Amino acid sequence: MGSQNDAPIMQGAVDVLKDLGISVEMTVASAHRSPARVVRLIDEAGKRGVAVFIIGAGAAAHLAGVVAAHVTKPVIGVPIDSSALKGLDALLSTVQMPPGVPVATMSIGKPGATNAGVLAAQILALGDKGIAARLEKYKADLADKVEKAARDLQGT
Amino acid sequence: MGSQNDAPIMQGAVDVLKDLGISVEMTVASAHRSPARVVRLIDEAGKRGVAVFIIGAGAAAHLAGVVAAHVTKPVIGVPIDSSALKGLDALLSTVQMPPGVPVATMSIGKPGATNAGVLAAQILALGDKGIAARLEKYKADLADKVEKAARDLQGT
Amino acid sequence: MGSQNDAPIMQGAVDVLKDLGISVEMTVASAHRSPARVVRLIDEAGKRGVAVFIIGAGAAAHLAGVVAAHVTKPVIGVPIDSSALKGLDALLSTVQMPPGVPVATMSIGKPGATNAGVLAAQILALGDKGIAARLEKYKADLADKVEKAARDLQGT
Amino acid sequence: MGSQNDAPIMQGAVDVLKDLGISVEMTVASAHRSPARVVRLIDEAGKRGVAVFIIGAGAAAHLAGVVAAHVTKPVIGVPIDSSALKGLDALLSTVQMPPGVPVATMSIGKPGATNAGVLAAQILALGDKGIAARLEKYKADLADKVEKAARDLQGT
Amino acid sequence: MGSQNDAPIMQGAVDVLKDLGISVEMTVASAHRSPARVVRLIDEAGKRGVAVFIIGAGAAAHLAGVVAAHVTKPVIGVPIDSSALKGLDALLSTVQMPPGVPVATMSIGKPGATNAGVLAAQILALGDKGIAARLEKYKADLADKVEKAARDLQGT
Amino acid sequence: MGSQNDAPIMQGAVDVLKDLGISVEMTVASAHRSPARVVRLIDEAGKRGVAVFIIGAGAAAHLAGVVAAHVTKPVIGVPIDSSALKGLDALLSTVQMPPGVPVATMSIGKPGATNAGVLAAQILALGDKGIAARLEKYKADLADKVEKAARDLQGT
């Protein structure tokens, strides 16, 4: 993520990934303030065989695009609402990538961080039956929670 | 995709996938006009082992979200500029998904369709070294084309 | 409605309908997290002769559109302000439906929930003189309240 | 509708209503340029038993709200893209009604006009089995057209 | 103004007008909830020789346009930030009037209410030298306050 | 107006004013490219007793605000759609004036230019019964044209 201020938001992705039994590592690297660090981390990630990148950034959110420029692995971007424009700037900066260099853009903020974790799991599940099974259960749980919420609401 | 009018746009995804040696199938199914067809196609896709879904839709672009609600495979959404609001409606309808149900949203229109193909290839490349190699070449070609464009421009 | 968090908003519709002597039932069903539940509720509603559907949802608010895809009864949509984009996403996702599948879209949030109740009553009043009479009184009361507010203001 | 320039758009509502066997009348009355005419038409409509109002207007689209202020019948609003702001102004002017006075807002422009006709039919169908049956067929035809479009596309 | 909730905002116009020695009257009348009251007040205002109308309204802010439809006196509109969309809806509903029926639109909220009072005074000053002189002083005071603020700031 | 390119738009104000028998003069002066000219014209206008200023400008439309900063006469602003942002920039630059310095903002483009002429006439009519009478006729003609348009439409 682009700033340590984004950590409470991006923790949502970490939580989902851990729940789904997927190893994850979180760090800070700014495309604008520490470009060399970004490239170094990408290089190291390549050597360690990182499969998917999840990037959270706000305002002129370039970090996901910068990572996508360097790798052929899937890059997932989470626009963060950290400016006066309420994340619209981060959304457009993240999603409007030119042809050939996709960023898989999630919704703004916390829901997007959670979804970044889920999408990463869906990608990895294509080659890992354990993750696939846990994702099926995760999806069933989502539906169960809605059923329970409905019972709670109507019981009131 | 949600309408046959979207075919010229979505062909961009087909072209990339074919170039990268990935089998692809394109059809039309509207979340609003033919919801039963959508569910039937999702069921069939599940049986045939479809790995990734690419969905293009405009206006109140619900199709990607509807597909994502039913599957645990990655779903890639391409917002299409087919209304008075120039794709802003399709972008927000596609990207602002609730926690638990991600849609990997691409840029609006033709660039997004191309990128949907590239992202699908990136996902599949995690388990297929042939695709991974072709993606590396695709990425190198992108850079080469920029070099060539620069030479052409400066040669003028 | 798409989430139990929307209940305080959507209660506005329930209140108006009860005041106008119309039976109403409120539940939760997410188009994205519990699509099977949505279809089951629509089927049951069809059997019980539900006349009008009122749907509240936020962010990528697909629920009203999904219901409208399945029924030929009037579907009223209330965009809810529950994301960083302040309901603009929910508004566009709800209102920009393709030809053939309308959602009667109300204003964002609490005023929209109230209006969903009023519109449902207006629809039912076409076939029920009692509701029609109560609606006339409701409308007269609105005007009376403005007169009273004016007196209060000018009395100060 | 608010201007004769809106006639080609609003014809979409007329066409659907005629196809569904519902009598319809189209006229022009501007909330701003001819307010007395608007009130006179509303009065006459009340006497003739008009059941549903469909209003198309662009820019500061007040006409639907003005009609809704005077009647307790359902009022359907179609925002028309006739200004520099591409219908965003008409959409917000039409949909953001205060509590107590709903306008059932459709999508911007031609799709919205078609949907206004369909929604009016859905409302009238609650008390008319013939219309209800024709609407069921209309809905089935929508799905059939998608199937046919899919065959055409894949046949190519 | 369209709602008693707008009174604290619109008081800004009253204050300026009183300061400039201009008689002013404030009341509530909703274009949507009390249309008959609006027309009655306009008629009375015509008989009493009201010279300028100042209208504050939020959301689908139709009141200024409705008044402008009935009078040939200047109508000044103040868009009020009272909805989820932060006054953008009220601004577009107030300003985007069709040709022939102007509303002199001010900035959103409190600054706009103050300015409505100033513009009304500027209009009346064309025929009243006393108001013209007080306006000149008001303008000089604005500049003096800036000078004083600068001294305060730099003195710190 | 800020640029000679705006002349075809602003001619709409000239036409209305001439039709209503009001003398008018049109010129070009850019707040940004010729600030000294702007101040000189304002000074000359003050000496000649110009009663109302109508300003058309696009993009970062500062001209109306700059004129309003110098005079205590009414200043009417017409935002012009001459940039990529379709006049939204000009609208916000014109309307969002700080307290004490109003610009009476019209709708974007040609309708706004016409309305600027009408508003200027409404202002002058407060002190000129001839203009007041012609404005009454202008307003009646607007309504007549709507009646005629309705007859034409329904005669078809």
Place this chain on the structure above:
Amino acid sequence: MGSQNDAPIMQGAVDVLKDLGISVEMTVASAHRSPARVVRLIDEAGKRGVAVFIIGAGAAAHLAGVVAAHVTKPVIGVPIDSSALKGLDALLSTVQMPPGVPVATMSIGKPGATNAGVLAAQILALGDKGIAARLEKYKADLADKVEKAARDLQGT
């Protein structure tokens, strides 16, 4: 800056400039409320050899454009979020300048004020090796802070 209320924001520019050893002076002058003061300050600045102007303003933020109209020195504009529209109005008013009269526009609010200081230093550094060296250190510090934040985060 246009208002004393902007001082806490614009202090960010002062702080950076002082840290980089550049003399700076801050004052208030409103383009709309004190235009004569603005021109007087510009004249004085010209005589004192001011090299770069930094202007902060909100709403219809004309001040940077007005200064740019008078000088051939670089003018840096900071849009301030001080209206209902959250700085979008100030951004568009500041950035959308016509050809020939640039304003170097920064991001909205506090980050923009800081960046205005940095950009001014970058400009002055072209002719001052001391500033250039301090800027290199400032840039290295930015990267160091990211490294430290990453260690802090991962140490947790």
Place this chain on the structure above:
Amino acid sequence: MGSQNDAPIMQGAVDVLKDLGISVEMTVASAHRSPARVVRLIDEAGKRGVAVFIIGAGAAAHLAGVVAAHVTKPVIGVPIDSSALKGLDALLSTVQMPPGVPVATMSIGKPGATNAGVLAAQILALGDKGIAARLEKYKADLADKVEKAARDLQGT
């Protein structure tokens, strides 16, 4: 610039710089498609003593930010209208930079390219009296052209 398609727009900057007697070089380098080329060009530019960078890019316009991340020279960004969102995406991606890393953002499209050239000249003029003199003449010519346009318009 990020794409050879931007050349006709960015030529505006080249033209101004040549007119003002400043040496300029134009090339293409995409932050996303050719990141290595971008860094190589930045390194070479540093060695050759390039004083100011002008960057044009559209959509998710990251190029200016990427360059600004690497240099302490002034970076000027021109948002280009090359996507469905009409340059709003490019504007926000270019301008909303985080504290410490400014991009001097110009207006969208052709006017912005011209202004980038002018701003670069203003920056260089601080250390070059010849450029300063030519800029004064350029500014005087702008005003003269307005005077001429006014004469042409009024002569008609």
